[in-house]
Amino acid sequence: MWWDENLLALFKRNLQSTITYWSVFFSFGLCIAFLGPTLLDLRCQTHSSLQDITWVFFSQQFCLLVGSTLGGTFKKSLKLCLFILFISSLTISLVFAIIPFCKHVGVLALVMAVAGLAMGNIDTISNMQLVKIYQQDSAVFLQVLHFFVGFGALLSPLIADPFLSDTNCIQSNTTLNGSSNLEHIRNSIVPHHPGNVSHYVLPLEGQVLTNVSYAFWIMAAINLPVPIAVFVLMYQKGMVSGCDRRHGSLLSADELAMETQKETEMNDEKKPETEEEHSHEQGNGVHLLCCQNKKNWNAPCTFFAIHVCSAVILFMTDGLVGEYSGFIYSYAVDEPLSLAHKTAGYLPSLFWACITLGRLISIPVSYKVPPRSMLFINLIGMAATFMFLLLSQNSVPGLFIGTAFLGLFLSSVFPSMLAYTEDMLNYKGCATTVLVTAAGMGEMILQILVGTVIQTQGSYSFLVCGVSLSILALSLFVVLLVFDNLHPRGLEGKTPNLGSDPDWYQQ
Template identity: 90%
Template structure:
């Protein structure tokens, strides 16, 4: 049977929280992708220069990193996690509603900073809770989770597109108002790298004609069911003050994970002597302890090396997502390809569409294929794609084929790496915060670095940089495989002899 009965039973038991976390991640995706297409209209709304408005990206991304780190501090309490998700999902709808009223770029930056904090908490908490619920079976559910963020990121530009200005939305005499020029500027804007638009001069004063406000209000309305879903989950768990629907069900995340493990033991009919029974005897209270464990610093050296290695890989791969989507247009319109602006504008859309498609494909694949095999396939595919792009750099069809291929290979790297790393570390939960933060840092830092290199060395360095990062990421993954074999399969701080590796289902056998 394609779907394992035990896993299906576990999914049914956790149906409402799982769907809630998926929907919250859709809210995250909806918020992360709207800023790029709407930035020129927001520039008109705030009467700011291109250089000033692009720093709004920085305020969002920096606070997203802060929020990702803060989200990891709430892992002890399921009640607190759900409350934070409720506040954050409501905040995103509120941000969408407020943006049309921001008439100064400083106010807009502060609003986007608040949105970034909300997005960061959502990112860490949703990943962390799914890992805690499903543990060794979390890979497939993490793939669904990241499909929803891709779906939201694909939807928000489509919602905004009909309301974007076709001409310069600040009316001023003597200014070039052609739609082709504005479309070129819109595709050239790269987050965290305002220098790439410094040579464009657009008017700052005059009447503003833009309908982009309607797009934000539509997105605010689309997002409203998400906080409602979180509230219903809190109500179902008896976490709403004054509601005694399920008194006594205020489970912490650790208790929820303990019940999940007990259920899986009941379904799988574990034999005596397995790791699951050993952990049960030792007590589940220490199962998810990580940085707060008093013996944390006495952990094996491989414990720290695994965190560093996994974080570095995601730093590079998520950085590649931001780098490629941000600079592929600029690469295509310059020599030797010299694509027309409109044709080159399809490349970022194709890239994101293939990322979303790849995450959809990865859902059934991750059920049969273990995370480390998927990671190896993806990283080899990414390296091969960049080599193909370099060898065929004068071919326009090859650029489109390579863009689609790279999107497919990059799509499932993050959820697979998260599932694999937590698997190595016995699902203690602290890896999630570190990996989410490292991925966000990579997306922000590498765009600045690549933009600087391209300006100094030319567009060809765009592909050279991609090959270097993918080969380095693949090399680090080989190191991670060695660390996996070296790392003891036991609870850190347990004095007893390390138990044998967990007896995973057949689909996880290597």
């Protein structure tokens, strides 16, 4: 059998919850990738300049970071987590439906800020719940989770593409002057770095001709089953007011025996867990306090060092994803390669397609290969690929090959790091908030820093930054391995994996 029987039984008991969390992450991916391709049409809709409309990226990303942090405060209650997921996924559908009616860039930025809060909550809560359910078996389920965000991010630009304007969507006397390089401008737009489009001047006044509204309404409809699925899960667990539906009375004889065994095992550990949870409640939402354990006071440095190393590695690797996808087009059309605009436009699509493919491949691989080994392979491959790109900087085939391999190696870094870190910290679930927030910060900040370096030092520095960051991430991972060996692991975090959101977990 490909899966062992215990894991398969655990998955079956958590089937509805798991699929629901996966589907919610599809909403996250659907919302995170549509803004880039549709930005020029949204510029026309809001009659704003390119510099102004690119700040919509910032409002979304900043509030995503805020939402990621806030999502960690809901981990004590499963009912509250599911309610937040329901509101967040429903908000994304509402955002898609409202965007076509935003006629001012400030209103659009506010709407995208609300979407960012919803996305941040989804990011943290979905990762955290899967880690809590599957614990030492969470790696493969996290890989599937992040495949769904990649699938959503791949789908939304495909939905939007038929509705994008082929010519400047604001018709004026200067329209023809800006229409010839419209596709080039669209590919050159980089989130969080508006300076790279400052030399393009497009008309602000005139008749708006765009059909992009239909793309948003289609995405709103596609996303609508997700909040419905979350609501159904809440109903099945008796969390809907007036609908007390407990599945405990419907258990089969085998499941009832498992529940009885589970209650016995939990009673043996009830006292220390109750005391620990009580101390956690005194933390007033401070995330790192929830990981503090009396048995870890003998090595407080390793406890915090693991958080810091893991967070900084994800800061750099997720930052590299944003940096590479944002600047690879500009690098390709510049000297020495000087690719045609249409040819260079395939590079970001190839990169994201390989990330999605890599996450799909990582699902079966992560079942056989532990997260630590996967991370080592990914980081080694990432550094080697950047070195290959640097050495073959004058080769067009080398650029396409390197882009494909980089997407494959970067694809599974985040879920593997999350599973590995939670394993080191005995699956308390609190590291998830730190890692999700650090990854989001890296994607936003590194684009600004690398973009500034490219503007001052030239396109060659694009690959130099990639080599430097990848080697630094690999070096920090070696340091993380040392802290892993030094950090004591108590038995309290290694309770048997009994599955299926038990009542004690909901408290």
